Amino acid sequence: MDTQKKITVVVDLKRNGFVQKPMFIQNDTNIIEFQVQENGEDADVSSLGEIITNYRRPDKEIISHVLSVEDGVIPYEIGTKEMEVAGEGDLEIQFYNGDSTERISTKQMKVKVLEEIGSEEIADEEEEETFLQEVLIAASEAKKDSAKPLAVETRTSDPSDLYDGRMWLRSDL
Numbered sequence: 077m078d079t080q081k082k083i084t085v086v087v088d089l090k091r092n093g094f095v096q097k098p099m100f101i102q103n104d105t106n107i108i109e110f111q112v113q114e115n116g117e118d119a120d121v122s123s124l125g126e127i128i129t130n131y132r133r134p135d136k137e138i139i140s141h142v143l144s145v146e147d148g149v150i151p152y153e154i155g156t157k158e159m160e161v162a163g164e165g166d167l168e169i170q171f172y173n174g175d176s177t178e179r180i181s182t183k184q185m186k187v188k189v190l191e192e193i194g195s196e197e198i199a200d201e202e203e204e205e206t207f208l209q210e211v212l213i214a215a216s217e218a219k220k221d222s223a224k225p226l227a228v229e230t231r232t233s234d235p236s237d238l239y240d241g242r243m244w245l246r247s248d249l
Contacts, residue, residue, distance in 0.1 A: 081106050084149075088113045089171060089181040099188040102159045108187075110143075110150040110169060121145045125176035127169065131187070134163030143169075154187075162191035211243060 083098045087110055100106040112119040127143040129152055139157050143150050150169075158165070164186055171181045229235075232248040 082109060083107070084109045084111055085185070086111045086113060087169065087181075087183045088116065089119060090115045095183075095185045097164075097186045097188055099190060100154060100159070101190050102162055102192040103156065106154040106159070108152045108154065108167075110152065111148075112150065112171070118148075121148060121150065123174050125172040125174050127171055130168045130170070131158045132166040132168075133158065133161045134165055135161045137161075154189075159189050162189050164188050211245070214243065 081100060081104055083106075085095055085098065085108055086093070087095070089112060091113075098108060112121050112124075122145065124145065127145070127150055129141045129143060131139045131154070133139070139155070141152065141155075143152055152169075165188075166184060167187045168182060168184045170179055172178065173180050229242070229244040230247045231244045232246065234246075235242075235244060
């Protein structure tokens with residue numbers, strides 16, 4: 077099972093186009109795969125030089141990465157630093173020529189990072205034990221200590237006095 081969210085975004089080096097705003101959940105494995113075109117046709121990405129992303133979080137902090145081409149696409153794994161602040165951020169991807177001396181195109185888009193609902197603090201609440209479970213646990217613990225005799229009684233009334241090693245169960249309730 078593929079456990080990452082992968083969105084493909086087509087960017088054209090020569091044409092302006094509309095890119096739908098990707099949405100991600102904080103702390104998931106979120107990947108944008110950029111498919112590069114030139115005038116509507118698949119571009120030869122092997123001729124590109126540096127590819128740089130700048131992500132401006134909602135708190136205005138900017139995180140930059142240098143990306144590389146893998147199997148004809150440019151994957152960008154949105155890191156934990158980018159996802160620290162939920163909200164709408166700005167993503168810019170810059171493409172440089174083969175020797176990385178000239179920037180040939182820059183594309184910008186909005187990215188929405190949704191706040192996770194709260195899997196940070198999963199509480200392991202102990203379930204309440206039933207009365208019978210408590211009795212069985214107590215009997216087991218008393219049995220481990222052979223110095224204490226264990227007496228278990230079935231009664232229809234409460235005993236007049238209690239002492240260690242004696243258990244009773246009301247059968248009339």
